[in-house]
Amino acid sequence: MGKFLSTRFQGKDGYHLGERSKSRSIIKLNSNESPFPPSPEVLASVTKDLLEEQNFYSDPKSRRLTEAVAGYYGVDAGEVFVDSGSDVVLSYCMLAFGSGRGFCFPDVTYAFYKTFSEFFDVPYTEIPVKADFSINAEDYFNSGRHVLIANPNAPSGLVLGIDEIERIVESDPDRLVIIDEAYVDYQNESCIPLIQRHKNLVVVQTMSKSRNLAGARIGFAVSAAENIEDLATMKAAFNPDSINSISEAMGCAAMKDSSYMREYVKKIVFTREKTREELQRRGFEVLKSHTNFLFFKPPYLSAEEFCKRLKEKGVLVRHYTQPRINSYVRMTIGSEDQMKEVLSRIDSVLYKDPVALQA
Ligand SMILES: *Cc1c(COP(=O)(O)O)cnc(C)c1O
Numbered sequence: 001m002g003k004f005l006s007t008r009f010q011g012k013d014g015y016h017l018g019e020r021s022k023s024r025s026i027i028k029l030n031s032n033e034s035p036f037p038p039s040p041e042v043l044a045s046v047t048k049d050l051l052e053e054q055n056f057y058s059d060p061k062s063r064r065l066t067e068a069v070a071g072y073y074g075v076d077a078g079e080v081f082v083d084s085g086s087d088v089v090l091s092y093c094m095l096a097f098g099s100g101r102g103f104c105f106p107d108v109t110y111a112f113y114k115t116f117s118e119f120f121d122v123p124y125t126e127i128p129v130k131a132d133f134s135i136n137a138e139d140y141f142n143s144g145r146h147v148l149i150a151n152p153n154a155p156s157g158l159v160l161g162i163d164e165i166e167r168i169v170e171s172d173p174d175r176l177v178i179i180d181e182a183y184v185d186y187q188n189e190s191c192i193p194l195i196q197r198h199k200n201l202v203v204v205q206t207m208s209k210s211r212n213l214a215g216a217r218i219g220f221a222v223s224a225a226e227n228i229e230d231l232a233t234m235k236a237a238f239n240p241d242s243i244n245s246i247s248e249a250m251g252c253a254a255m256k257d258s259s260y261m262r263e264y265v266k267k268i269v270f271t272r273e274k275t276r277e278e279l280q281r282r283g284f285e286v287l288k289s290h291t292n293f294l295f296f297k298p299p300y301l302s303a304e305e306f307c308k309r310l311k312e313k314g315v316l317v318r319h320y321t322q323p324r325i326n327s328y329v330r331m332t333i334g335s336e337d338q339m340k341e342v343l344s345r346i347d348s349v350l351y352k353d354p355v356a357l358q359a
Pocket residue numbers: 032084085086087088110150154180182205206207208214217218219
């Protein structure tokens with residue numbers, strides 16, 4: 001740490017990203033990226049004309065992208081806010097709405113929520129999930145604080161029904177409920193239609209997972225126009241031109257080619273269920289998943305040892321230090337071929353040690 005860092009940030013720690021590797025021999029299943037390339041329409045959207053226009057600033061309102069998102073969900077363009085990744089959108093939500101009342105979120109969830117709260121001095125309460133990692137909606141009714149829930153949740157992969165979300169939203173119209181739908185496209189129902197009835201609901205999504213565009217950095221929020229205006233004010237004060245024009249073009253194309261998204265989601269869901277069965281057959285305790293990853297407890301080995309041995313075999317997966325989940329591993333679902341290969345590497349890791357096998 002240098003001597004100039006503001007005291008309020010001293011000793012604070014950012015979010016720990018999954019290890020990055022571009023090596024072809026490494027199978028990278030630690031950041032919930034898609035193993036598939038973006039849609040051909042997305043590739044075609046990066047034209048020579050677009051590249052030649054890079055001497056100009058991008059459209060600060062990202063009108064085309066905003067309209068593409070609005071069109072897909074059948075909402076007004078004034079009800080959509082876009083920015084460079086949903087992490088940025090979520091941080092603007094925290095900054096815009098968090099001071100005073102603060103936020104509550106599950107104790108087992110996306111680690112960034114706590115990081116944002118700590119860095120932005122937003123008071124927060126962690127509400128314990130049940131022993132099976134599911135969320136009890138009623139725990140949020142009288143929490144006093146604004147609510148932030150990932151649905152489906154990460155890293156559990158579990159989902160809360162739309163009716164349950166609506167009960168939380170209705171329980172206190174004077175506070176905001178933010179639903180992070182990073183994994184909604186994996187055949188779950190979005191609560192975006194609820195914004196027509198409830199002005200205290202903000203739904204956040206990303207193109208990083210199901211639309212195969214993690215590198216393009218595109219996320220968005222859908223809510224009543226008055227909330228979207230507040231987010232736009234935050235953006236105007238920080239980085240008004242944050243979405244570059246190449247990403248905007250790719251995002252528009254991805255939003256319009258939703259049949260490509262659904263086709264590849266179907267492949268992931270199929271491979272996920274097959275992988276889950278294979279792991280269960282080997283004695284793994286695997287939670288049901290509504291996302292593009294699995295959350296499980298390995299047999300014989302601790303999560304840490306399992307991840308270490310798997311890494312030696314060239315497969316990167318995620319484990320946690322937080323006590324409630326430190327015996328669990330999160331593994332992104334890759335292509336069918338990758339998962340076949342990963343299962344065989346898992347076998348070599350599990351059966352490497354005959355003593356462990358007898359235990
Ligand atoms: C991946 C993820 C995000 C971040 O998405 P970006 O748009 O890539 O910033 C946000 N929330 C959850 C729950 C995620 O898993």
